Amino acid sequence: MNKLTHILFSAALALVFASCSSDTKEAEQQPNANKTDTTAIVLQGARQCARLYTNAYEIHKIITLSDEPRLKGKILFFPVDMKLPTGDRKIAVPIDVSVRASIDLSKLTEADIAHNGTGIRISLPEPEITVTATKIDNKSVREYVGAFRSSFSDEELVGMTRQGRDSIVAHLDKVQIVEDARLSAANTLLPMLHKLGFSPENTSVEFRQDFKEKDITLIMK
Amino acid sequence: MNWQKIKDKLLFGVQFLLYTMIKYWRFWLLLIALLILAWWLRGCRDDRIADKSESLHVEHNTQIDITAEEVRSAFPVAKLEFLTIETEELAEMSKTGLWGTSHLARIYPGKIRLGIDMSQLKPDWITVAKDTAKLQLPYPSLLEENFIDEASSRPFHEKGSWTPAEREMLYQKAHTAMLKRSLTPERKREARKAATSHFSRALFALGFKFVIIKYN
Numbered sequence: 549m550n551k552l553t554h555i556l557f558s559a560a561l562a563l564v565f566a567s568c569s570s571d572t573k574e575a576e577q578q579p580n581a582n583k584t585d586t587t588a589i590v591l592q593g594a595r596q597c598a599r600l601y602t603n604a605y606e607i608h609k610i611i612t613l614s615d616e617p618r619l620k621g622k623i624l625f626f627p628v629d630m631k632l633p634t635g636d637r638k639i640a641v642p643i644d645v646s647v648r649a650s651i652d653l654s655k656l657t658e659a660d661i662a663h664n665g666t667g668i669r670i671s672l673p674e675p676e677i678t679v680t681a682t683k684i685d686n687k688s689v690r691e692y693v694g695a696f697r698s699s700f701s702d703e704e705l706v707g708m709t710r711q712g713r714d715s716i717v718a719h720l721d722k723v724q725i726v727e728d729a730r731l732s733a734a735n736t737l738l739p740m741l742h743k744l745g746f747s748p749e750n751t752s753v754e755f756r757q758d759f760k761e762k763d764i765t766l767i768m769k
Numbered sequence: 770m771n772w773q774k775i776k777d778k779l780l781f782g783v784q785f786l787l788y789t790m791i792k793y794w795r796f797w798l799l800l801i802a803l804l805i806l807a808w809w810l811r812g813c814r815d816d817r818i819a820d821k822s823e824s825l826h827v828e829h830n831t832q833i834d835i836t837a838e839e840v841r842s843a844f845p846v847a848k849l850e851f852l853t854i855e856t857e858e859l860a861e862m863s864k865t866g867l868w869g870t871s872h873l874a875r876i877y878p879g880k881i882r883l884g885i886d887m888s889q890l891k892p893d894w895i896t897v898a899k900d901t902a903k904l905q906l907p908y909p910s911l912l913e914e915n916f917i918d919e920a921s922s923r924p925f926h927e928k929g930s931w932t933p934a935e936r937e938m939l940y941q942k943a944h945t946a947m948l949k950r951s952l953t954p955e956r957k958r959e960a961r962k963a964a965t966s967h968f969s970r971a972l973f974a975l976g977f978k979f980v981i982i983k984y985n
Contacts, residue, residue: 594854594956596963599884601848601912606841612834621825623810632827644841646915650850653967661974668975680880681915686937702875702924702931704831711833713920719838732845736887743895744902744975 602675602732603649603725611641611712615697635694641708642685645716648678649729660756667750668741674756675729677722682713730755847887848912851967852960854881854951859925860943862935871929873936877922877943881951882912883960901979902972908984909960911952917944 615637619630655673662669684705693699700708734753741751790797810825861874889907896903919940965982972980 593856594852594951594959596959596966597850597853598963598967599850601846601850603843604846605843607838608841609838610836612836613830613832614834615830618828619825620828623825628825643919644915646913648846648913653849653971658974663976679918680882680913682918682920683915684919684936684940686933686940689933689936691933699930702873702927702936705936706875706920706922706924707831708833710920713918715833716838728843728845732847735845736847740895743897744972744977745897 598653599650600653600733600736601648601650602729602736605647605649605720605725607645607647607716609643609645609712609716611643611708612639613641613708614638634696636692637694637697637700638692639700639705639708640690641705641712642688643709643712644681644683644685645679645713646681646683647716647720647725648680649675649725649732650678651675651729651733663746666745666747668746669752669754670737670741671754671756672730672733672737675726675733677720677725679713679717682709684709848884849887849964849967850882850884850912851909851963852883852956854883854956855879856881856947856951858943858946858950860939860946861926862931862939862942864929864935866929868929871931873927873929873931873939874925875922875939875943876925877917877919877940877947879917879943879947879951881916881947883909883952883956884912885909885964886912897977900977901981902977904968904980904982906964906968906982906984909957909964911948917947 617632617634619628619632621628651672651674653673656670660671660673691700737753738748738751741753742748855878857876857878859874859876861872863870863872865871885906891905894905917940961984968982969980
């Protein structure tokens with residue numbers, strides 16, 4: 549009889565816990581939500597370009613995340629917000645993001661170059677800001693995981709890195725970078741034009757427009 | 770015959786159930802209470818409550834903390850890119866330990882840039898004689914050693930636990946494989962061809978009739 553009581557109790561408790569388990573229906577209903585179109589990837593490859601990189605920025609950030617699971621919601625109309633005794637997880641991930649300012653010279657048209665004898669005026673297209681690389685400093689990653697918790701997965705690590713990179717991009721002083729890019733482009737092109745025989749007093753490098761932050765193209769690839 | 774046996778067993782079962790229900794009525798009361806509680810808690814699940822914040826759930830923090838960003842270096846460069854190679858690499862590792870075999874696989878995207886670093890040019894890299902421009906350029910080479918955007922990488926498979934040092938090895942594996950595949954003599958020739966084409970076009974547009982480009 550004791551055995552029967554034990555089985556019935558276990559079944560009832562299992563039912564109670566099963567009713568509280570996380571819901572997977574939502575994920576099941578959208579099996580195609582994370583599918584990516586691979587056509588673009590297939591089309592990747594080598595392509596010719598003419599881009600002048602003018603400025604380089606190396607930005608460092610230590611991403612931290614503290615994961616303390618909490619039970620939240622309402623039970624019998626009473627709000628519940630309690631820390632679960634499963635232990636915490638903490639991680640510190642240092643990342644280095646390489647940002648480059650550049651000018652796409654392939655956008656130059658004949659109308660952008662005006663020269664007469666010894667003088668020349670070049671009108672350059674708008675500078676672009678590109679994230680060229682993001683690197684996790686794996687050797688400096690520090691992780692503290694509670695006894696009943698699993699380590700941070702590769703997916704979580706990449707997710708954090710993505711958030712960190714996006715945060716860096718959001719806080720970039722884009723207007724200043726564009727100003728630096730203009731100056732640096734002029735410093736590169738003017739000596740070249742002087743070497744080509746154009747007189748310094750009649751040589752100028754201009755930019756097509758005054759930029760506002762919203763006009764700045766940011767490429768993240 | 771068989772049907773009779775089944776019928777007897779069913780009858781015995783019902784009698785046994787009734788007997789236990791009467792004798793252990795407290796247990797049955799508790800069981801019914803638990804079932805009612807379970808049925809009620811089902812109503813706490815996400816799909817049954819319109820306001821998600823009111824549903825009973827375990828919340829995990831996936832948002833990173835606000836931390837400082839440090840510009841470690843900012844400097845002007847003068848690099849001309851002529852060929853961009855977009856590639857990706859599925860890097861994988863496996864190891865066998867006490868608890869079986871562990872696997873780790875991630876897809877890394879990379880953008881390899883080939884071009885000319887103008888800071889490496891000699892002072893007399895460009896000379897002009899009447900309507901002819903002569904250029905002495907180095908061979909186009911890799912412009913950026915770091916070309917992988919780990920933030921855009923896609924974890925493909927993970928089984929077992931992996932140390933940061935092993936993850937670094939995976940990154941280096943992808944880095945090396947991409948370089949080996951992309952930095953071929955053919956690609957370098959293509960970059961040189963593109964450099965010649967762009968420099969020639971620019972100099973012709975500036976009024977030169979002849980352009981001579983030498984690579985060394």
